Amino acid sequence: MARNIPLLDASWLYVESKEAPMHVGSMAIFTVPEGETTQQAIGRIVQLLRNSVEFAPPFNYRLSSPRLLTLMPKWIEADKIDLDYHFRHSALPAPGGERELGTLISRLHSHPLDFRKPLWEMHLIEGLYGNRFALYTKMHHSLMDGVGGMRLMERIFGKSAKESMNLPAPWSVGTISRKKKNSEPQHFADQAREAWEAAKLSGQSLPAAGRALMDLMREAVKPTDPALATPFSGPKSIVNKRVGGARRLATQTYPLERIRAVAEAAKVSVNDIFLAICSSSIRRYLLERDALPSESLTAGLPVSVRPADDLDGGNAISFIIANLYTTESDPLTRLKEIRRSTQLAKANLQAMPKEAINNYTIMLMAPMMLQLVSGLGGLTRPIFNTVISNVPGPSRDLYFSGCRLEQFYPISLIPHGQALNITVVSYSGQFNVAFTGDHDALPSMQRLSVYTGEALEELEAALGVTWESKKAAEPVAASKAPAKTATEKRPAAAKKPAARKPVKAPED
Missing domain, CATH: 3.30.559.10 (Chloramphenicol acetyltransferase-like domain)
Incomplete structure (x- = not known):
């Protein structure tokens, strides 16, 4: 069917x-x-x-x-x-x-x-x-x-x-659709009635979505608050070129409690800390290449609008845009301003009726999609400079055929004009960050993952946070152990293994 x-x-x-x-x-x-x-x-x-x-x-x-x-x-x-x-x-x-x-x-x-x-x-x-x-x-x-x-x-x-x-x-x-898989096929009249009802609901929500988008456009033409990031307000940079087919992957993992401790000390959210260390990492990476724009970079932040009981596939997301304040050198000031930017963006999205969010998302992303379809992606100013995503994952250990899931990393896509994606997934007390980048646009991309760790330490020092389990929990930096033979067994201890070295591809 x-x-x-x-x-x-x-x-x-x-x-x-x-x-x-x-x-x-x-x-x-x-x-x-x-x-x-x-x-x-x-x-x-x-x-x-x-x-x-x-x-x-x-x-x-x-x-x-x-x-x-x-x-x-x-x-x-x-x-x-x-x-x-x-x-x-x-x-x-x-x-x-x-x-x-x-x-x-x-x-x-x-x-x-x-x-x-x-x-x-x-x-x-x-x-x-x-x-x-x-x-x-x-x-x-x-x-x-x-x-x-x-x-x-x-x-x-x-x-x-x-x-x-x-x-x-x-x-x-597989997934579970809201409609039972073994239900009887709908008659054409029932399908037509459902389509009409959906069209009416969508039509009723269009004005609200249109007003929200027009508010963003007016802010873009006549800015009133630098914290309110708008589409196409970010500058072109080396992460906004056309991409090739080859990809780079780098990862980093932190104890989730460590991130929470910094967030509590700063009176911000875990996601604010995540955005701040990503911003610091990008800023340092671009500075080292003498490629940091004089205007602040912006980030598209996916926001899930999927109902709690929705186990179906497909996409149920919207986007907000945040100012990353990559021009700000002070880490605490940068964190404070990033938080204000995300709060303003969230407030605008939450002010819309739920029925309007899908139409708003389609209208917001349409220029980007037109850029990509027309071949202009990476040649013109991007709708935002990069995508930074925080996906909540399971809080307890999971297993596959008797084997414990030790670490889980998301690997995302990068379109023309956005050569870098940073996504984090929380899993069983871990905060697992993955950097997906274009092979040619981002040489030595592994440094981005290293710099997030140093940015986190910088925030801890500025806030007076001491992470007691820091040495035991951070990724192992020792040399690689040799692979075990097929007949070798694990030690009898039932404790979880120590945190592993982050995954990385070789640098040029």
């Missing part, structure tokens, strides 16, 4: 290009349980996955017209799916460290998905030292946003090792 693709979802399909594919991904690192070797666990898991040939939405969705020749694209459920194409088994070269993992995933994330097939891939990666392996998954943004992905993740993985042993393959779980 065909399913119409909503306009916001379809827009990610239409702006797709070879150099700027519109898929998002994740990197999940697992630890093999005691009493089982890595080789045994991977052999068992691969067999389980290869024998799983039932596919649930959105893993069985494919485009009705792969070349997007229709005005309104549709999803149709594929009758036959080549599992060998979608699920792949890879191995890291020696020594199997975070560097090798980052290099492989950077390359995998660079390749576009095939529009003739369901738009997803999953790669099981072995050879990671320390009795570990990784799962890299990518899916087209038209099928899933960040919060939807987190809710799907909580259904795919178990809350205990025992529970996870009885779960099916991820593609057999």
